Amino acid sequence: MILRKVLGALLVLGALEGCKAPGSCEQDAECPQAQFCDKNVNMCFSNRYSALSITLSPPLQQNNFVGGGPLRVEGRLTLDPGSRPVYPAQLNLNVTPPNGTPTSITLQSTAEGTYSAEWTPPPGEGTYTLEVAHPESWGPRDTLQVKVDRTAPVLALQVPEAQPAAPKDGFSYADPQADKAWARDQTVTARVEVEEDPAGFDPADLRVVVKGHAGGTNVTDLTVNQVTTSCTKAYCGTVDVPLWRPGLEAFRGDFQLEVTAKDKVGNERSASGTIPVTRWKWVFDGATGPILSTPAIGDKGTIYFGTSDTNGKVFALNPEGTLKWQNPLGPVSGSPAVGRTSDGTDRVYVGAAPAVSGGVLFSLDGNNGNPTAQCPEEGRNLGWEPVVSGVAITSASPGPGFPSAETGIAITRQFTSPRFQPDFPGSCSSLGGQTALVGASVITKGADYYFSTFAPTLDPSPDAPPFDMFIDAFSFGSGGGVTTKQGYNTPNPRAPVTGMALVESNRGTLTLVAAGLTSPKQGGVEAHDATEGRSAAWRYPASFEGVAPVRNLAIGAGNVVFFGHEDSTGSAPLTAIDLFSTAPRASVPNAGSFPGSPVLGASGVLYTASATGPAAAIGEVSVWSANDLTLRWKLSDSVGRAQASPSLDCARQADGTPAAQPKGVLYVPGLDGRLYALVVDSPGLEKNAPWPKYQHDARNTGNVAMPITNCP
Structure with missing residues (x-):
């Protein structure tokens, strides 16, 4: 009886060694389609991730345009509810150019389920395909197409030429040494025009700088105001330049007006013009x-x-x-x-x-x-x-x-x-x-x-x-x-x-x-x-x-x-x-x-x-x-x-x-x-001076009790 039991057990063990329990595995191929083999427990499981997404930083603009500068590519794995959190150390990124050989980049883990790497589009414009994938073949993947735009907005700046009035009644208005110069107390209105830009152009990104003469104080708080009349471009605007504001430690000099336009993916273009200025x-x-x-x-x-x-x-x-x-x-x-x-x-x-x-x-x-x-x-x-x-x-x-x-x-x-x-x-x-x-x-x-x-x-x-x-x-x-x-x-x-x-x-x-x-x-x-x-x-x-x-x-x-x-x-x-x-x-x-x-x-x-x-x-x-x-x-x-x-x-x-x-x-x-x-550059006489000029005050009264100036 005892011998019979021992022989029976050996027969069972031999049978178990020749077959496997349902759901057990040693590799993915032993699992049903859409499942994978978890080698930690040698069991088949459904995909533990419900999604893998790819995003870019800075975020994509309209029509998926990006500029030529560096981008942060991010991948995020979403865990299937109830699944044990097991994340790979990295993800794979394949970049396929419009014409050329794909390149591979590794996205490193930055936190559980989050991965990133920097990608700079190579020279050239066009549509690039970015695919991020789990390192295992069974894992999820996601694809994103981006349009690389390296072309800055087409910008034009028009600075009008000064037109001093003709002499009249004993008056002359043009500086005899610079007859095309603007007077320092005038305001010059320059015109800005921008062509249509495929990546999108935001007028709020227009920047204006007026550089003072020979290193004089710059003015940076001027704005461009949009105009629609007589405008044949995507955008037209004007900027008023008060010529008394930039630094001018001279009687005459040149101010440099610089306007910069930037599209929504960061491409910039500047246009500049010279404003000759005189104190005459x-x-x-x-x-x-x-x-x-x-x-x-x-x-x-x-x-x-x-x-x-x-x-x-x-x-x-x-x-x-x-x-x-x-x-x-x-x-x-x-x-x-x-x-x-x-x-x-x-x-x-x-x-x-x-x-x-x-x-x-x-x-x-x-x-x-x-x-x-x-x-x-x-x-x-x-x-x-x-x-x-x-x-x-x-x-x-x-x-x-x-x-x-x-x-x-x-x-x-x-x-x-x-x-x-x-x-x-x-x-x-x-x-x-x-x-x-x-x-x-x-x-x-x-x-x-x-x-x-x-x-x-x-x-x-x-x-x-x-x-x-x-x-x-x-x-x-x-x-x-x-x-x-x-x-x-x-x-x-x-x-x-x-x-x-x-x-x-x-x-x-x-x-x-x-x-x-x-x-x-x-x-x-x-x-x-x-x-x-x-x-x-x-x-x-x-x-x-x-x-x-x-x-x-x-x-x-x-x-x-x-x-x-x-x-x-x-x-x-x-x-x-x-x-x-x-x-x-x-x-x-x-x-x-x-x-x-x-x-x-x-x-x-x-x-x-x-x-x-x-x-x-x-x-x-x-x-x-x-x-x-x-x-x-x-x-x-x-x-x-x-x-x-x-x-x-x-x-x-x-x-x-x-x-x-x-x-x-x-x-x-x-x-x-x-x-x-x-x-x-003085807005009148020095009010705190007891006697700032001949005969005391602007009226020439010679009277110490008279207000120094007629100005507030």
């Missing part, structure tokens, strides 16, 4: 003699000035470069000033010398130039010499019986200081005095006003100077009339004075004096107490002997005094000193010759106009950093020589109201009878 705005030729006066600027930016030959005129020019009016009053030597009528109209004060009347101080209607009052009154000829000073404006009563109101004050060349109120006939009066120089200042603070004179000396000693020099101070009384300023001791400066300024300091109110000519080499600056007069509080330099004359000055924030010297050789220095300093803060040798005052503009910029230049009839306009007097740029090929001080205004809209752009216009009066308008 316009020049006006009055054709009636040299301009010896500093222009005054009215509320709406109107520019008022006079010319000086026997047929001299007073002109009013609109800031955009048109003639507003002209009045042939005769030669004008002193600078006009602008007040206001009760209705807010500009009232222009100017001294002239009509042939039949001698020196006359006029009040003109700013709208039309017609005289509204004059001193002396019409029909009276008091034999006054011509008015040679700037006109100061204050609120005072010039004599008994007249209320306090806007009052104009000036100095004639000899013996007379006329003053009057245009609103009150009969208010004209005068004060005897001595001789004044062309360009002399009259400056005011409250009821007090100051001016300088000189007279032949009464000192009989042989070494005495030929003239006695004075800085006079007078006060308007509460009941009318003018008296010598009480407690004021008239100082005697070293030389006749032209430019003066009033500033506040920790030592009190000071009159700061610019010395004029007594001999070819004598001059400097000195300060006097405006309350008590007395001798000079300080002088620079300590001795005026052998120093080129100083004719005018400006005072910046922190009471930094800026001045040049007048020297016919053009080798005079430009200097900045701190108030009361005995040493220069900064000085530039051989800077030019400066009968006029520097002008302090907003943003820390100093402007000068020289009476000398590279040729006999050519002057020079220079622009400096006010901080250290480093030169920023200069114009020395197309501007006249200047004796009077420049003026500075902000940019204006067509109606004369200030524009929002950070730019301005410098007005330079020329001895050639022309007024030059140059676009600069």
